Structures are given as C-alpha cells and as structure tokens.
Amino acid sequence: MDEQGEVKVKNPWHRPAFIFLAAFIILGIVIMVAISVVQNKPLPQKYKYGIVLDAGSSHTSVFIYEWPAEKENNTGMVQQKHTCNVKGKGISSYDADPDGAGKSLQDCMVEAKQIIPAHRHTETPVYLGATAGMRLLKMKDEAASEKVLTSVEHSLKTYPFSYQGARILSGQEEGAFGWITVNYLSENLNKPTGTLGALDLGGASTQITFIPQQDIESNDNSIDFRLYGNDYHLYTHSFLCYGKDQALKISMSKKLVSSHAAYKTDPIELRDPCFHPGYNTTKTVQSVFNTPCIKAVNFSSGYISHVGLGNWSQCQQSIRKVFNTSRCAYSKCSFNEVFQPSVDGQFGAFSAFFFVMNFLNLTSDSLATTKQKLATYCSTPWGKIVKNHPGTKEKYLSEYCFSGTYILTLLEDGYNFTSENWKDIHFIKKIRDSDAGWTLGYMLNLTNMIPAEAPDTPLMPYGGYVTFMILFTLFILVLLLLAYLYFRQSSRKAQKGII
Numbered sequence: 001m002d003e004q005g006e007v008k009v010k011n012p013w014h015r016p017a018f019i020f021l022a023a024f025i026i027l028g029i030v031i032m033v034a035i036s037v038v039q040n041k042p043l044p045q046k047y048k049y050g051i052v053l054d055a056g057s058s059h060t061s062v063f064i065y066e067w068p069a070e071k072e073n074n075t076g077m078v079q080q081k082h083t084c085n086v087k088g089k090g091i092s093s094y095d096a097d098p099d100g101a102g103k104s105l106q107d108c109m110v111e112a113k114q115i116i117p118a119h120r121h122t123e124t125p126v127y128l129g130a131t132a133g134m135r136l137l138k139m140k141d142e143a144a145s146e147k148v149l150t151s152v153e154h155s156l157k158t159y160p161f162s163y164q165g166a167r168i169l170s171g172q173e174e175g176a177f178g179w180i181t182v183n184y185l186s187e188n189l190n191k192p193t194g195t196l197g198a199l200d201l202g203g204a205s206t207q208i209t210f211i212p213q214q215d216i217e218s219n220d221n222s223i224d225f226r227l228y229g230n231d232y233h234l235y236t237h238s239f240l241c242y243g244k245d246q247a248l249k250i251s252m253s254k255k256l257v258s259s260h261a262a263y264k265t266d267p268i269e270l271r272d273p274c275f276h277p278g279y280n281t282t283k284t285v286q287s288v289f290n291t292p293c294i295k296a297v298n299f300s301s302g303y304i305s306h307v308g309l310g311n312w313s314q315c316q317q318s319i320r321k322v323f324n325t326s327r328c329a330y331s332k333c334s335f336n337e338v339f340q341p342s343v344d345g346q347f348g349a350f351s352a353f354f355f356v357m358n359f360l361n362l363t364s365d366s367l368a369t370t371k372q373k374l375a376t377y378c379s380t381p382w383g384k385i386v387k388n389h390p391g392t393k394e395k396y397l398s399e400y401c402f403s404g405t406y407i408l409t410l411l412e413d414g415y416n417f418t419s420e421n422w423k424d425i426h427f428i429k430k431i432r433d434s435d436a437g438w439t440l441g442y443m444l445n446l447t448n449m450i451p452a453e454a455p456d457t458p459l460m461p462y463g464g465y466v467t468f469m470i471l472f473t474l475f476i477l478v479l480l481l482l483a484y485l486y487f488r489q490s491s492r493k494a495q496k497g498i499i
C-alpha cells in the first residue's frame with residue numbers, strides 16, 4: 001500500500017493538472033457567460049438624423065428622419081421622427097418678397113435644432129426640394145424663382161446642420177421618390193412580392209408611378225432603379241397644372257369663358273355645379289387667372305360672384321373638359337396625349353387624395369357607392385355643411401365637392417381605373433408612422449442609404465450564433481474533461497501493471 005501511495009504521488013496527471021484543468025474550465029465558462037451577457041445587453045442606440053424640407057405649392061413641411069447608426073443600409077430602418085408645418089403659404093408665393101421665403105422657415109428650423117441632439121447637428125444633412133409651385137413660378141418669372149431659392153438657401157445655411165442644397169425637383173423625380181418611399185416603408189424592396197404604385201395629388205401637380213406589365217413607349221415616362229439587388233423599370237408621369245388647386249382654377253376659367261353672360265355682368269356671375277347650393281362668394285378674376293396654367297382673358301369686371309348649384313353629374317361633366325382625351329399617339333394614353341400603360345397592381349394614393357377622400361369618408365367604398373355618396377354630399381346645402389363642420393376652414397370646406405369629384409374623374413377618366421380595380425387604390429396618409437410622399441425617398445437616394453446590391457447577410461442570426469458558440473465550446477470542454485479522465489484512468493492502470 002505504501003509503495004502504491006508513493007507511485008500515486010509521482011503520477012504527472014495527478015492534482016496540479018486536475019486543478020489547472022478545472023480552473024481552466026471554470027474560467028472558460030465565466031468568460032463565455034460574461035461575453036454573451038455583454039453581447040446581448042441592448043446597446044445604447046446611436047441614432048443619426050436627416051432633414052428634408054418639402055417646399056410644395058400650397059405650403060412647406062419640414063420632415064426630420066432618424067435611423068440607428070449601425071443599420072443605415074437595411075430596408076425599413078429610417079423613420080419619421082417629427083414634422084413641422086411652416087406657417088403661411090408655399091415658398092413660390094414669396095415671388096414679390098423673396099426674403100420672406102427664407103424667414104418663413106425659421107420657426108420649424110429652430111424646432112429641428114431642439115429635437116436633434118446637439119452632438120449630431122453638424123453631421124445632419126438638410127435638403128430642400130421644391131415642387132410644382134416653384135416649377136410654375138420658374139415658367140412665369142425665372143429671376144423671381146431664383147431669388148426665392150437663394151433666400152431659402154441663405155436661411156438654411158444659418159443653422160448648424162450640414163446644408164446639402166435647395167432645388168426644384170423634376171416631375172419625374174417627384175413621382176419616382178414617392179414610389180421609393182411607399183415601397184421602402186412597406187418593406188417591398190428586398191422581397192419577391194409585388195410593389196405598390198404611387199399616386200400623389202398636390203396643389204399644383206399630380207404624379208402617377210407604377211411598374212407596368214407592358215413596354216414603356218415614351219422615354220420621358222421611364223425611370224430605372226437597381227435597389228437591394230433588384231431591377232425596377234418604372235412608369236412615371238407628373239401632370240403640371242393638375243394638382244387640385246390649379247385644376248379648380250382651370251375648371252372655373254373654362255366655365256367663365258364658355259358663359260356669355262360672364263363678359264357682360266358686373267360682377268361676373270359664375271354658376272358652379274361643383275359648389276354647394278346656397279354658396280355665394282365674391283372672388284377676384286385675378287385669383288383664378290393668376291397662373292401660367294391658364295391663358296389670360298379680358299372680362300367686363302374684375303370680380304366674380306361664385307354661386308353654387310350642387311349638382312354632382314354636371315360637376316363631373318365640367319371637370320371632364322379639363323382632360324383632353326381626344327388624341328393619343330401611343331397604344332394607350334391617360335390624357336393630354338400622355339402615354340400610360342394600363343394600371344396594374346395595388347396603389348397607395350396619398351397627399352390630397354387622402355385628405356379629401358378621408359374627409360368625405362370615401363376611403364373604402366366601391367366606385368358606384370363613392371359616386372352616390374359624393375352626389376348626395378354635393379347637393380347638401382352650404383349652410384348645413386358649415387353647421388356640421390364648425391372647426392373646418394371655410395375655404396377647405398367649400399372645395400371638397402369639387403375636389404372629391406376631381407379625384408374620381410382623374411382616377412377613372414384620366415388614369416383609367418375601373419369599378420373592378422377601384423379596390424386596389426388604398427387612400428393612405430402614413431405607412432408605419434411615416435408620411436407617404438417624395439421626401440423620404442429623396443433623402444434615402446441622396447444619402448445612398450438604399451444600396452444597389454443586397455447587403456451580405458450573416459450565415460446565421462445573431463442569437464443563433466451566440467447559442468451555437470456556447471454549445472460548441474461546452475462540447476469541447478466536455479471532450480477535454482473526458483480525455484483527461486480517460487488518460488488518468490489508463491495511467492493508473494499502467495501504474496498498476498508496472499506494480
């Protein structure tokens with residue numbers, strides 16, 4: 001026994017090695033647990049920010065976007081953090097007072113400074129994009145439009161952000177970026193599922209953008225993108241002067257010009273089926289004709305007595321005259337000789353498409369029901385309408401019959417939607433808390449946040465990777481332990497054999 005005891009003490013696999021291995025295993029487990037705890041602890045989110053000013057024809061809105069700094073190239077990560085509506089009218093209305101355009105942005109930009117953390121200010125890009133109002137001003141008075149842009153540029157440069165430019169977007173860009181926005185927010189861009197067409201109705205222009213089933217016959221209407229490894233061949237068209245405010249002016253001017261009485265009376269009487277019975281307001285001729293969308297006409301008076309008749313079918317007939325559908329040089333046209341393939345797939349209809357249809361409660365009816373309800377609404381006396389909506393601005397309120405009828409006629413007679421595919425039009429304001437509109441798509445494009453190729457995805461998700469590493473390491477440790485026990489056993493046997 002004593003001899004055996006002496007041999008045991010000499011065994012190289014004896015206590016120090018065992019203690020070392022046990023310590024090694026414990027240390028390994030402690031390190032693994034510590035690493036996985038630290039790794040899984042939610043990181044303090046580091047957000048980045050971007051600002052886009054939508055200088056529309058009717059007003060300017062400031063959009064602040066935010067996204068997690070580490071995930072800027074993943075789809076659906078950028079979100080709208082805040083919007084601010086600039087007080088007053090759009091920047092194109094400052095043609096006689098360009099300095100006023102820059103000043104008008106002050107309040108919203110100060111708000112942006114408060115909302116975005118100070119340490120991010122200098123790296124936050126600011127873009128201003130102007131749309132149809134400025135396109136029209138440029139047509140009317142190019143020097144004035146440049147002065148307005150210079151004024152907003154000077155104003156934006158006084159803030160601590162990274163100024164990236166103020167420019168007028170083309171109609172094509174406006175349509176295409178609206179399409180990118182709705183498809184980015186719906187997370188359609190990296191999936192094989194279909195995309196959402198985009199319908200935008202502004203005050204001075206309207207855009208239609210979608211992926212058609214047929215060839216695009218005119219180059220002006222075609223735009224190509226490669227996003228997340230997929231090629232997109234888009235049809236897009238922007239109709240300048242066909243936003244709802246300009247369309248109303250065109251429609252009123254046509255009625256005035258075609259009515260002989262209009263040339264003789266003072267004020268000129270405009271009997272309008274698109275306004276409620278009992279509506280009677282004096283307007284200036286200038287307020288209708290002050291746009292490059294209409295040819296100037298001489299009248300006997302500078303004033304119009306605008307009298308409502310509240311007749312929906314006559315209203316629709318008068319609006320149809322705004323669309324010229326008599327000629328088409330392509331296989332298919334929408335109106336005004338513009339090529340348009342048949343509409344296809346689901347559409348998101350936003351901006352004034354939503355404001356108007358939502359107000360009229362017409363966002364989920366069939367086409368036939370929509371027409372019926374609208375006819376009833378238009379024939380409702382003006383006094384009753386005002387009484388039923390005490391909080392609504394009278395200018396907005398008076399125009400809903402016209403605007404609803406215009407939307408219906410534009411979609412059905414203009415873009416050729418039918419009672420079958422009417423349900424494919426979704427009247428939307430926001431998708432996942434961000435407004436549908438061109439601004440987000442514009443920023444994503446200019447900051448290269450939508451890569452042409454899909455980013456490489458890791459072999460397995462992060463959680464799976466951590467679990468795998470822990471299990472695999474434990475497996476190796478168990479193997480080492482077994483090997484140790486085996487060796488110890490066999491060396492004991494060997495010792496015994498020697499004895």
Ligand SMILES: Nc1nc2c(ncn2[C@@H]2O[C@H](COP(=O)(O)OP(=O)(O)OP(=O)(O)O)[C@@H](O)[C@H]2O)c(=O)[nH]1
Pocket residue numbers: 055056057058059090131132133201202203204205206243244245351352355356359396
């Ligand atoms: N009823 C209602 N109308 C609105 C509202 N906001 C804007 N509008 C009107 O809807 C129309 C379109 O508004 P926007 O989409 O902001 O148009 P915009 O961007 O100024 O014009 P574009 O430059 O042509 O795009 C204009 O006639 C606005 O006066 C709203 O909250 N309610």
Ligand SMILES: [Ca+2]
Pocket residue numbers: 056057131201202203351
């Ligand atoms: Ca707009």
